[in-house]
Amino acid sequence: MSGNEIVTDVVIIGAGPVGLFAVFELGLVDLKCHVIDILDRPGGQCAELYPEKPIYDIPAFPEISGQGLTDNLMKQIAPFGAEFHFSQMVTNVERLEDGSFRVTTDADEVFVAKVIVIAAGGGSFQPKRPPVPEIEQYEGKSVFYAVRKMDDFRDQDLVIVGGGDSALDWTLNLEPLARSLTLVHRRDEFRGHADSVNKMRKLVEDGKINFVMGQLGRLEGADGQLSEVFLKTAGGEMGIPATRLLPFFGLTMKLGPVADWGLDLHDNALIKVDTERFETSEPGIFAIGDINWYPGKLKLILSGFHEGALMSQAAKRIVHPDAKVVFQYTTSSTSLQKKLGVA
Amino acid sequence: MRIFVTDQTGTEHELEALEGWRVMEVIRDWGLNIKAECGGACSCATCHVFVDPEWVEKLNPPTDEEEDMLDSVPDYEANSRLSCQILMSEELDGLKVRLADSASQDAAA
Ligand SMILES: Cc1cc2nc3c(=O)[nH]c(=O)nc-3n(C[C@H](O)[C@H](O)[C@H](O)COP(=O)(O)OP(=O)(O)OC[C@H]3O[C@@H](n4cnc5c(N)ncnc54)[C@H](O)[C@@H]3O)c2cc1C
Ligand code: FES
Numbered sequence: 001m002s003g004n005e006i007v008t009d010v011v012i013i014g015a016g017p018v019g020l021f022a023v024f025e026l027g028l029v030d031l032k033c034h035v036i037d038i039l040d041r042p043g044g045q046c047a048e049l050y051p052e053k054p055i056y057d058i059p060a061f062p063e064i065s066g067q068g069l070t071d072n073l074m075k076q077i078a079p080f081g082a083e084f085h086f087s088q089m090v091t092n093v094e095r096l097e098d099g100s101f102r103v104t105t106d107a108d109e110v111f112v113a114k115v116i117v118i119a120a121g122g123g124s125f126q127p128k129r130p131p132v133p134e135i136e137q138y139e140g141k142s143v144f145y146a147v148r149k150m151d152d153f154r155d156q157d158l159v160i161v162g163g164g165d166s167a168l169d170w171t172l173n174l175e176p177l178a179r180s181l182t183l184v185h186r187r188d189e190f191r192g193h194a195d196s197v198n199k200m201r202k203l204v205e206d207g208k209i210n211f212v213m214g215q216l217g218r219l220e221g222a223d224g225q226l227s228e229v230f231l232k233t234a235g236g237e238m239g240i241p242a243t244r245l246l247p248f249f250g251l252t253m254k255l256g257p258v259a260d261w262g263l264d265l266h267d268n269a270l271i272k273v274d275t276e277r278f279e280t281s282e283p284g285i286f287a288i289g290d291i292n293w294y295p296g297k298l299k300l301i302l303s304g305f306h307e308g309a310l311m312s313q314a315a316k317r318i319v320h321p322d323a324k325v326v327f328q329y330t331t332s333s334t335s336l337q338k339k340l341g342v343a
Numbered sequence: 344m345r346i347f348v349t350d351q352t353g354t355e356h357e358l359e360a361l362e363g364w365r366v367m368e369v370i371r372d373w374g375l376n377i378k379a380e381c382g383g384a385c386s387c388a389t390c391h392v393f394v395d396p397e398w399v400e401k402l403n404p405p406t407d408e409e410e411d412m413l414d415s416v417p418d419y420e421a422n423s424r425l426s427c428q429i430l431m432s433e434e435l436d437g438l439k440v441r442l443a444d445s446a447s448q449d450a451a452a
Contacts, residue, residue: 131444186413216417
């Protein structure tokens with residue numbers, strides 16, 4: 001628990017392309033933002049689902065990759081010094097007596113803001129859970145989908161499942177700590193960086209870790225404490241003594257806690273907004289990008305950018321009700337250029 | 344042309360398919376329980392199906408990209424495929440597949 005509330009003008013939930021560009025538009029009208037995302041880096045779907053695939057419909061970029069777009073957005077918004085809070089999920093939003101909001105995350109960070117911008121896209125990214133009976137009862141005790149504290153794995157009999165970079169990286173990082181380590185993957189080919197694959201193979205050769213070609217079958221243990229992992233292999237079922245299990249099957253999106261904040265929803269999944277301000281049914285809470293719905297909505301990055309621009313005008317009026325909002329172009333306004341650090 | 348899709352509850356559906364469409368698109372457009380998060384870009388593996396053994400050999404083998412994505416289905420079987428990577432053609436008229444649990448809209452953590 002940090003104990004200290006972070007007080008700011010705007011909290012943006014989601015660091016996808018739309019949340020990022022919102023920092024820019026809000027910055028132009030002098031609003032200070034904190035951005036929270038459950039991922040450990042910015043970019044949302046662009047960075048997580050298709051970092052290397054080209055996007056062809058961003059104005060003035062005939063072609064740009066998901067990661068390239070993210071990198072450029074980060075560069076573009078840098079002058080506004082938004083603060084990022086990664087690897088945490090916003091779980092709660094409540095209104096305070098003075099009309100502002102308190103936002104809480106699962107890392108116990110607390111924010112107080114006059115305006116909330118929900119840019120939660122397709123929802124929060126969460127690990128894919130393997131269809132293993134009763135796996136829930138081990139989660140957080142001996143089954144983990146991410147490594148938060150390396151020390152949780154010291155002197156443990158560890159089984160890591162997966163064939164991508166997460167599985168390989170944690171195999172390499174945890175090998176020196178673990179009492180024993182078994183890497184399990186469905187085939188003898190790995191998606192990870194060649195260098196990691198080579199290092200992993202060397203550890204197998206040297207007898208420091210085991211590699212088993214197979215799949216997760218079932219778990220055995222008691223009170224959330226794992227004792228054995230059973231694998232399905234070509235040669236039949238195989239049991240491995242294990243006290244910790246790390247399955248890495250990547251991430252998928254889930255609406256998550258957004259659904260519980262009492263906002264009017266469309267089809268139980270998308271947040272209804274007006275098309276003038278992109279405000280939700282709750283004054284002061286806006287929703288932009290893939291997460292919102294209005295008649296004619298297109299789930300495009302382009303649309304999310306437009307929504308951010310209109311939202312920022314309305315947000316300004318909430319944070320500074322007495323200030324005059326004047327419309328200016330970045331090309332010709334010295335005051336905007338000063339904010340951007342170019343004049 | 345038609346495809347036969349067994350959903351996660353075990354019910355079989357006979358769906359009208361169009362030449363050149365992806366099997367994922369057919370399943371999605373008929374409203375069955377498929378997440379297909381990335382819309383067919385071979386980037387999510389939430390369109391995972393098990394292909395009826397009689398049909399496995401008739402499909403184009405998976406590309407390396409599809410194999411890599413199949414690594415991220417937690418319920419892989421030897422007949423696992425991503426339905427967005429199967430294009431409908433005359434030869435596939437009558438194709439039978441079963442939707443994997445990991446393709447469900449509510450499958451997650
Ligand atoms: C394969 C693929 C190709 C695509 N190609 C194109 C294209 O060519 N052109 C185009 O315009 N669009 C394309 N899209 C769609 C585009 O990626 C989305 O429209 C865009 O990412 C939406 O941006 P967003 O910021 O609204 O949401 P997202 O990118 O989904 O980002 C939302 C962020 O919010 C976070 N979040 C959600 N809930 C919480 C919470 N409670 N607490 C903390 N964090 C939370 C998530 O972790 C995520 O990082 C494509 C999508 C995919 C998957
Ligand atoms: S729809 Fe995403 S991989 Fe098929």
